[in-house]
Amino acid sequence: MSVIPLLPYARRILERYSVDSACMERGKLLPVCSNQRMNSYLKELAAICHIDKLLTTHCARHTFACVALEYGMPLETIAKVLGHTKVNMTRHYARLSDRAVL
Template identity: 60%
Template sequence: MSRLTGLAFTDVDHLRREHFTTDEEGQLWIHKPREKTSVMSRVPVLPQAVALLEKYRDDANCQARGKLLPVPSNTKMNAYLKEIADICQIPKHLTTHLARHTFATLAIEYGMPIDIIAKILGHTNTNMTRRYAKISEANISREMRRIGKVLTA
């Protein structure tokens, strides 16, 4: 869920129905204060995340625990990710926090402005967000082409 929303592991774990609203256009949103800083995260929910929430809507284990998703401990989740990386021969140390970085990187890659990403991640300023967002050569190249078009016009 972190990769789809940019939420930190603990924020996903603490998600409750009251954190969800629907706007006048029918878009589902998460409005949740971050556990770490209490800064409000405002996240439009992607269809893939809605499907994930729907999958566990009637899950007895989730209901018994008062959770929306069957989130194990962060340690256990990271152990699962390590196992997946080993099986798939991924030479990267996968963690739940890496999913948050992945979200920010993909958002930058697809042209989302850094100040909007900061709001989604619940950062108080964009300097914190810049640490998450890795700018790729493809992104740099795309932006240079845009400038080139302006200069030749």
């Protein structure tokens, strides 16, 4: 099990769902929808915001990893957050980001 530091706002969101019966029943910290449902939400948001790029959960994970690197998050931590078993799986994000702090 990993310990990941959270901002206060993120902690409040987790606390809000800590007593949610659906989350407790599924053993999840947050309500989780399928990738298909999440991708349709992302498409809807892209249309509302006039974003021409196809947004997907894969794109969101990739963006998170690149931004986290640029803000100085250690590669090992990003690997844990993304659920990668080896840091080498995450290392390609460092090559994509020229502002990454390694």
